[in-house]
Amino acid sequence: MSAAPAFALVDWGTTSFRAWATAADGTVLGERRAPDGLVTAGPKGFGRVLEEHLAALGVPAGVPAVLCGMVGSRTGWVEASYLDAPVGLDDLAARATAITHESRPVFVLPGIAQRTEAEPDVMRGEETQLLGVVAEGFRTGLVCMPGTHSKWVRLQEGVVEGFSTFMTGELFQMLRANSILAQAVQTEAAPSANDPAFEAGVRHALDEPALVTNRLFQVRAGWLLQGASPQSGLARLSGTLIGLEVAGAIARHDAANAPVALMGSGPIVALYERALTLAGLASPRRLDADACVRHGLLAAARLLFASKDSGR
Amino acid sequence: MSAAPAFALVDWGTTSFRAWATAADGTVLGERRAPDGLVTAGPKGFGRVLEEHLAALGVPAGVPAVLCGMVGSRTGWVEASYLDAPVGLDDLAARATAITHESRPVFVLPGIAQRTEAEPDVMRGEETQLLGVVAEGFRTGLVCMPGTHSKWVRLQEGVVEGFSTFMTGELFQMLRANSILAQAVQTEAAPSANDPAFEAGVRHALDEPALVTNRLFQVRAGWLLQGASPQSGLARLSGTLIGLEVAGAIARHDAANAPVALMGSGPIVALYERALTLAGLASPRRLDADACVRHGLLAAARLLFASKDSGR
Structure with missing residues (x-):
């Protein structure tokens, strides 16, 4: 040193x-x-x-x-x-x-x-990342923080006005590993943002959020009846849950009418960027989660x- | 004999x-x-x-x-x-x-x-119960079959026209036993249909299904911050998931405009009856699951x- x-x-x-x-x-x-x-x-x-x-x-x-x-x-x-x-x-x-x-x-x-x-x-933990977000100059708008328990945070001039947690990541892991869907999504590979099944999952959740637990079961039914691959099943599972989160953030925080920053690390960032685009949101500012904390x-x-x- | x-x-x-x-x-x-x-x-x-x-x-x-x-x-x-x-x-x-x-x-x-x-x-398995439903004289309408993987089935003169599975029961068990919510819902007692937290869960899911994974996390936050009891947490969890299922059935099967039969056994029947009422559906015909099979x-x-x- x-x-x-x-x-x-x-x-x-x-x-x-x-x-x-x-x-x-x-x-x-x-x-x-x-x-x-x-x-x-x-x-x-x-x-x-x-x-x-x-x-x-x-x-x-x-x-x-x-x-x-x-x-x-x-x-x-x-x-x-x-x-x-x-x-x-x-x-x-x-x-x-x-x-x-x-x-x-x-x-x-x-x-x-x-x-x-x-x-x-x-x-x-996220509050400290937010301090980093503000330090990077993003002081007003919505911050999307994907994770086990994703947060959407409303910032106004460096003040946390309100926020919402979504259990997206935990549900994804539970359903992937320990549910009736496990066989239908059994792959080591990460879900891809370019997989049509990811896009279908996002769109269904945005269009009809009430049907989401039915859409989840269809991951298994599609594998049983239509020979859907585990890779596409995993992408559909991921898209369904992330799409639901984005639909919720739009409903709660008027995400369509605010500047959005997307804070994350690794492959999850591409998935959220695609979901935000499919939801019609403007391109978010990308912030690295490690740097922010x-x-x-x-x-x-x-x-x-x-x-x-x-x-x- | x-x-x-x-x-x-x-x-x-x-x-x-x-x-x-x-x-x-x-x-x-x-x-x-x-x-x-x-x-x-x-x-x-x-x-x-x-x-x-x-x-x-x-x-x-x-x-x-x-x-x-x-x-x-x-x-x-x-x-x-x-x-x-x-x-x-x-x-x-x-x-x-x-x-x-x-x-x-x-x-x-x-x-x-x-x-x-x-x-x-x-x-x-459910198809055989449906044969019993028809044998009991319910030949046209929607059959709600609560369970690990709940089914909603459209019958027309004894013909299964279509159906949808919802992962309600499996999600309830997973979230109850193995999620961040476990402490906040830790009780042996079954959720009660008369618990105001059950009603709140149902209403939130019916009104804003997109926010359901946020409502789930609030079960923990309410326990941490507001001293909500595990009994009311469990009722809220149950109401949220059942409310989401009913919202989905209304969206997919026009449940508000069809005769509905509710087929089940035990305490779950009262929970679904309450949720159907909160959703504004007419009183369902009750059918016993054991008798139907x-x-x-x-x-x-x-x-x-x-x-x-x-x-x-």
Whole structure:
């Protein structure tokens, strides 16, 4: 490393651990990924796991660490209480939870809760990505964040006004692995955005969302009766669930009339881009999920430690 | 037994075995239920399992047996090819598959396939219940058959014109047991049709089906943020999925403008009745699922063996 590490930035989820060492200007000095999520890190001890990874990254004691994700949940290292939406993303740093830890200052960023009677919702981890989205200059519009529990977030000048979670990714995995559809979608390959079955799934869900659990069963029936391939079955399953999510986002957030940013990594981005196009939405701004969480953690670290740095 | 058994009637599914011994006039002389579905009966031998149960029922060799259900699938005793819809239910007996079995004549009733390009679908077992529905005098209208894979069937003068499967029951079980919702719905009690959360779930799904995977996540968020009880969470989950199915049946089969029969057994009937009422449908005719399958098997047995009986 040429520059000295100024911050350790950690995205710590249920099943994964990612850390970056950065210079004060944000330059990435090192990165580390491990399957040390809450499930395995809890029993080992969060402090110990953190120090092992930071030692491997060459981050000396005393360098502050900023954490986000499920590590701040009730089953994590410390519970970082939710902020209530609507909330400005700058508040994430101001209301971070300090952890008593001998090696260095450690802060955990809070999640965000939407406590309206009609639409309760929560996020933990995505709020930090959103801070990165704002840091990238997307301050007003809708942010689509695909995942196990996809989020659609309404931003207004850097304020999270409201959001909705859709169980798209979890349903996809459950139906793929453990349902009557399993045989009909049994393939290692990822679904393709160019597969006509993906497009058909999206269109059906957009046109007639009420029929979606029937469309899902047709994945099996098409395989039984029409010899549909598992590859096309998987694409149809994926298209049906993503199409339903996009239909829901249009209904709830007027997605057709707002600038949309699509934040993701890997093959899922192409699937969502195709679904958004099929729904008649304008091309979304693409944002990389990994970069956003890192930028969000960095922005929070700067807010948290700026005054201390300037006082040195 | 006072009368001599004339028929052995068997509903043989993936995980369950049910048999009735009946007199020629349909009087039930004995009933037997066992967990000897395909999964366990396959390895033991279908013929042996059948004879054990019929011996216990006091059905002598030579008395014919009529079977329906997954026993006629590719993984069952013998594959009984699907009939193609539209199809008259009298054809079930005429096109039954005979099994070579030394102790008695054995016939397996076929399932029904809907081979249209746009809406492939299959049933196996329900067709026999439908024969019972027709035998009870419901010959024209929509039959709602709740279950793991619920069916909605359009009947016209005893002809199955078309049908749709909805994955309602399977999704309910998967989400209840193995999803992020599990904690929020963890209760042994069955969901109640009178729970306001059930009604809210149904109404939301009817009003905005596109938002259903968001409504599902709200079951967890309501538990986290609003202290919603697992009992009300389970009712909301159930209402959401049943409401979506009813919305789909209205969209596909114009359920609001047809006589509807609701065929089921146990607590699920009250849930569907409530959902149908909330959707503005007229009170359905209620039919008992167990009685329907028995009556269907009996009707098929009479058609199959009437000529032989009269020739004795």
